[in-house]
Amino acid sequence: MTFSQQVVTIALCILGTMLPRFLPFLIFWGKGPVPPFVHYLGQALPAAIFGMLIIYCLRNVDLMGQSHGLPEAIAIIVTAVLHRWKGQMLLSIAGGTICYMALVQTVF
């Protein structure tokens, strides 16, 4: 890939990011109050989105593959248990990640 192709690739990443970020505001702003259904979506979406993001992160896990998704499963359990126990976001994230790195580098 040449330098100008890299610049175009990065510019398209910017466009692909900013379009979804700006679109709802461009559509619904300046046209009076937000419709009730859109207001409802605003309340209901956050929980659904975070559930979706977890699956999104795990999309490349192959249950039939060599490790059967075990490192991911174990590290997620470690993350969740740490979080229920201490409730400190960074500790849970760091603990889960270190656990995963140890598993994929030494066990699987």
Added chain:
Amino acid sequence: MFLFYDEQKTKRNGGIWLSSGIRRRSLAAAFPYTIPIMAGFLFLGMAYGITMHAAGFSFLYPTIMAMVIFGGSLEFVAVSMLLSPFAPLTTFLAALMIQARHLFYGLSMLEKFQGLGWKKWYLIFGMCDETYSINCTAYIPAGADRGWFYFFVTLLNHLYWICGAMMGGLLGRVLPFDTEGLDFVMTAMFVVIFLEQWKKEKSHITAGIGLGAALVCRILFGAVQFLIPAMGLILLLLTMFRKPVAQAFPKEEEEGQ
């Protein structure tokens, strides 16, 4: 006459002082909320910078990309895009597919960002997952200004991410340890955000809808193309179950507590 003049002058100066005080108080209120993100973004940003470095790019690439894209997951994917043959349409569609979830963020911040002047454009530009979740949920104390609070949360997170990416790009060449599996930090972060959201909500219907719809679509459509169908299915299910789901939320006048 003099009194009147002085009063006007004080008012004018007072206005300026008041406004700078509000900015300071808003920054002071915003900063503590961003402390976990600071550590997280320096860590994640470094992971990204190191990945870029391992792929053979100068530290300027992660630094500038962190500045202008400011969307973690796409930036990780962009590493492999930059290493593959040039494919503009695929790149754009992949970016849209990965970032389409921000449509949902915009929908839920429509009312909160209204009337914030020039700041709103930067707030929308910088609305990554973490900034969104703080601005969406944080309690803004009296004496701080909502717009400036949002602004400083966005700015601080943006700066952390840029610094992390730059440091990773610079230090990548001297860190001697094996970084395989470091990317799991993204998954762990979303698991934690999901648990936080779960704790806060009275009803778990929407969390279940998000997990379930995404899982079903991942199985049906495969790893590359499932995100858009999943978003469609989530919208469909939220429409179908509007009544029971809406009951769990506070009425409009109770919000912001």
